[in-house]
Amino acid sequence: MASTSKFQAFLTETGDIARFTGRYFVQGVRPRFEIGELLRQCFLIGYNSFPLVGLTGFIMGLVLTMQLRPSLVDYGVESQLPVMVGVAIVREIGPVITALIFAGKIASSMGAELGSMKVTEQIDAMEVSGTNPFKYLVVTRVAASTLMLPILVILGDTIALLGSFIGVNIRANTSFTLFFRQIVNSFNFGDVLPAYIKTYFFGFAVGIIGCYKGYYSKKGTEGVGRAANSAVVMSSILIFIIDLIAVQITDLLGIN
Amino acid sequence: MTPDAPYEIRSAPAGQAEQQTPAHVQQGQPAIIIEGLCKKFGTHIVLDHFNLTVGKEENVVILGRSGVGKSVLIKCIVGLLRPDSGRILVFGKNIPDLDHEEIDRVRAKVGFLFQSNALYDSMTVRANLEFPLRRHWIAIDQKEIDEMVQEVLDNVGLGHTADMMPEELSGGMRKRIALARTLILKPEIILYDEPTTGLDPVTGREISRLIVEMQKKYHTASMIISHDMGCVKTTADRVALLIDGKCYTEGTYDALKRSNDKNIAQFFE
Numbered sequence A: 001m002a003s004t005s006k007f008q009a010f011l012t013e014t015g016d017i018a019r020f021t022g023r024y025f026v027q028g029v030r031p032r033f034e035i036g037e038l039l040r041q042c043f044l045i046g047y048n049s050f051p052l053v054g055l056t057g058f059i060m061g062l063v064l065t066m067q068l069r070p071s072l073v074d075y076g077v078e079s080q081l082p083v084m085v086g087v088a089i090v091r092e093i094g095p096v097i098t099a100l101i102f103a104g105k106i107a108s109s110m111g112a113e114l115g116s117m118k119v120t121e122q123i124d125a126m127e128v129s130g131t132n133p134f135k136y137l138v139v140t141r142v143a144a145s146t147l148m149l150p151i152l153v154i155l156g157d158t159i160a161l162l163g164s165f166i167g168v169n170i171r172a173n174t175s176f177t178l179f180f181r182q183i184v185n186s187f188n189f190g191d192v193l194p195a196y197i198k199t200y201f202f203g204f205a206v207g208i209i210g211c212y213k214g215y216y217s218k219k220g221t222e223g224v225g226r227a228a229n230s231a232v233v234m235s236s237i238l239i240f241i242i243d244l245i246a247v248q249i250t251d252l253l254g255i256n
Numbered sequence B: 001m002t003p004d005a006p007y008e009i010r011s012a013p014a015g016q017a018e019q020q021t022p023a024h025v026q027q028g029q030p031a032i033i034i035e036g037l038c039k040k041f042g043t044h045i046v047l048d049h050f051n052l053t054v055g056k057e058e059n060v061v062i063l064g065r066s067g068v069g070k071s072v073l074i075k076c077i078v079g080l081l082r083p084d085s086g087r088i089l090v091f092g093k094n095i096p097d098l099d100h101e102e103i104d105r106v107r108a109k110v111g112f113l114f115q116s117n118a119l120y121d122s123m124t125v126r127a128n129l130e131f132p133l134r135r136h137w138i139a140i141d142q143k144e145i146d147e148m149v150q151e152v153l154d155n156v157g158l159g160h161t162a163d164m165m166p167e168e169l170s171g172g173m174r175k176r177i178a179l180a181r182t183l184i185l186k187p188e189i190i191l192y193d194e195p196t197t198g199l200d201p202v203t204g205r206e207i208s209r210l211i212v213e214m215q216k217k218y219h220t221a222s223m224i225i226s227h228d229m230g231c232v233k234t235t236a237d238r239v240a241l242l243i244d245g246k247c248y249t250e251g252t253y254d255a256l257k258r259s260n261d262k263n264i265a266q267f268f269e
């Protein structure tokens, strides 16, 4: 009985999120556009999450390199270390870790910010002055996170590769140019493009879930906390689901 | 068939006119007409066939105990809540029938003062006031916008606060800024949700007088929710009593004050 109602609640929420997404597209293509607010959100999102993305990317690259080395030494292919790490970071670890960090930082702040605007009736105040809060608050934030995550992933990947370069140089001695040339030469179209495209979907998912949870936050302080919390949980799960779907699609299309 | 033709031609326009605008709208031109408004949450009936008319440039106070549904009533008027049945005519348009864009056009002419003020706490006072202006394209250039902002701020007596944040203001000042934010769109109707609740008596009286002053200046119709009898006495042209989801009675402050009805008298004790 309890599980049926939980399942029903899940279905209802999925429907609500789908409707919310539909509303995003309807409102998003309709003029006039809140360009100023969009740019401000892009800046805030980038500015707030870049330090964290950079730091985790660096550590990830360094640690991954140091962990992989013994295995590669065993197989006698230590020279392939940069390529192994490069592919792992660019194809999977970079986008997913960055997106998860991004979800933790951005979805929660969207959930909390819109949630507290909801409970203090600021969203209603925009609504009753006929100023379309959905467009001003939601469309700008979702668009900003969709646009910014791919950029952050590129930056995060680059810093992770720098970390990896340092990791390689702890035990061996590679030149900077040689290291990067080896990685870049090993890449092909199928390594980079699908990984890049899926980051747009990650960013979109984080924006939609963060805004949805905040916009429909329950009244009360607890409601805001819960909005922020469930925004992170749900967008993180969604990132893995999108990742799973993306790999199936690239597999079907044969670009790998 | 020819003899019938003139009849048809003559009767058709008359019938149409009847459908388009109800007679009482054309004659009296009230700002708000509420007819048979019903709203329930689950099984909890809040409004039960509520009727009320607010004339042009008239101040009507809605009096009622806490939790009786006063806020629900005015939220239905601006379309924040959807009524279960009944009609809410604002400038002759039935609010529940309107689509998003039509309702936004009506909302630009209806000011709404939240009990909590609902100031945008991440923006300065100036940005709070500019927000609705810019989004309705009322003033295009910055000079015009600055003038309008300064004008409403002076009207509510807070000309010096433009660059302050809402959190730096006292309760009474916040109420004034919230009023300024609704006045800046030059509304024809203003709905006040408990404008003096939570303020000290002196500030409450100032706000009540400001409401009357602004009503005279901007020629608005107002609906004021209150159970502060000082505010009711100062502001009301007419008082409507909301009990059990219905308009129990309506009349002037003095007429209701003289009443011996227990339900009415309890508010005047």
Ligand SMILES: Nc1ncnc2c1ncn2[C@@H]1O[C@H](COP(=O)(O)OP(=O)(O)O)[C@@H](O)[C@H]1O
Pocket (backbone or CB within 6 Å): B041, B046, B064, B065, B066, B067, B068, B069, B070, B071, B072, B073
């Ligand atoms: N969104 C809502 N969902 C469920 N019940 C509500 C909602 N809004 C108001 N109510 C109920 O409606 C009743 C009237 O509320 P309200 O209009 O806020 O009272 P007041 O007259 O004090 O302003 C209350 O009993 C409240 O519990």
Ligand SMILES: [Mg+2]
Pocket (backbone or CB within 6 Å): B070, B071, B072, B115, B193, B194
């Ligand atoms: Mg109330």
